[in-house]
Amino acid sequence: MSVTTDTRAPAPARGLNALGDLSAHLLGVLERGGADMSQLGVPAQPEPEDGLWEDVAVPQARARRNIWRNSILDASHDEYLSFRLDHLDENQKPNTLRKWLKSLVEAKKLGARPSHLNLIMTGNIGSGKTAGAITIGNEAAERGLWTLFVKHATYLTWRRPDSAPRNLKAWEVRKQFVECDLLILDELCGEMDMTATEFARRETIDLIESRIASGRPTAYTTNLRSRRQPGSQGMGVVDILGERLLSRLESSAHLVKVVGPDRRKPAKPLDW
Ligand SMILES: Nc1ncnc2c1ncn2[C@@H]1O[C@H](COP(=O)(O)OP(=O)(O)OP(=O)(O)O)[C@@H](O)[C@H]1O
Ligand SMILES: [Mg+2]
Incomplete structure (x- = not known):
């Protein structure tokens, strides 16, 4: 059996001195009858942070x-x-996003329903929709809103048994995405076509309907048009949500069209 010896260096004397200083200071404070927490370095109340309201600790x-x-x-x-x-x-309409976020924070403080529950960011590939939507989330989370991001196709995958990260159950996935204060749902109907499964349609409708019914705001991004264009083969969001839900969604939404070139395209096309 091997015997291990403790080869660690002794604690530096400075640490002990510092402890001695601290206890002398605490004793001094108590002797002066000052059980004032601020003198002990313990704030009685948490410090307020910018943009937070008093209901959010x-x-x-x-x-x-x-x-x-x-x-x-x-x-x-x-x-x-x-x-x-x-x-x-400017083409990501920061002022519209700012005003919408402000209205959400105000509504949350008052426990009211925001005047525009939803925001729909549309635009061509690479125009900056996801970046814009995540920016809203970054600022919303800083202001104390419980905010989540998920790509629509990922949500559908996580709703299948044993498919979500961190051992989340399928019902817990639904619960958190339905109940959060603000959801950023990226690429709405992005990987779907006319053959979308009944599961995908049902889950999509359930998520969107539940959030509208409970007055919880959602920001969507999508490359799709709302309705199929005459003569085009492409699908519209209506083909998944149905006319009734799409019109409920649209009637309570700001539409932000992000116009601009695909930012990911190299200036000079690659030759291959
Ligand atoms: N304001 C900005 N300033 C600089 N770069 C930006 C800005 N907005 C977006 N980008 C960059 O442009 C690229 C495309 O942005 P983004 O992913 O948001 O596009 P998208 O419209 O969501 O694309 P897709 O249609 O493929 O989902 C990314 O590399 C992103 O970092
Ligand atoms: Mg995107």
Whole structure:
């Protein structure tokens, strides 16, 4: 049997001195009859943070920021976490996004339903829709809203048994995406066509309908048109949601058309 010896260096004397200093300081404070918590370095109330209202405690707001961050990391979109409304281009309509977010925060404070429950960001491939939508989420999470991001196709996958990360059950996945204060649903109907399964249609309608019914806001991005264009082969969002739900969605939404070139295209086409 081997015998191990403790080879760690003794604790530096400075640490002990510092402890001695601290207890002398605490004793001094108590002897002076000052059981004032601020003198002990313990704030009686959490410090207020910018943009938070009094119903949201600072630890809760921090937890919400982490939840938002994790949903972005799950989607491998870390590169957008630093985006803020001030960094967006005019074609991403930062003023409309800012006003909408402000109305959501106000409505949440008052426990009211926002005047425009939804925001729909449309536009061609690579125009900056996801970046714009995640920017709203970054700022919403900073203001204390419980905000989540998910790509529509990912949500459908996670709703299948044993398919979600962190051992989440399928019902827990639905619960969190239905109940969060703000959902960013990316690429609405993105990987669907006319052969979409009954499961996909049912789950999509259930999520959107439940959020509208409970007055919870959602920002959608999509490359699809709402309705099929005459003469085109492409699908419209209406082909999945149906006319009734689409009109409920549209009637309570700001439409933000992000116009502009595909930002991912190289300036010079690759020759291959
Ligand atoms: N305001 C901005 N400033 C600089 N780069 C940006 C800005 N907005 C978006 N981008 C960059 O442009 C690229 C495309 O953006 P994004 O992914 O948001 O497009 P999209 O419209 O969602 O594309 P898709 O239709 O493929 O989903 C990304 O590399 C992103 O980092
Ligand atoms: Mg996108």
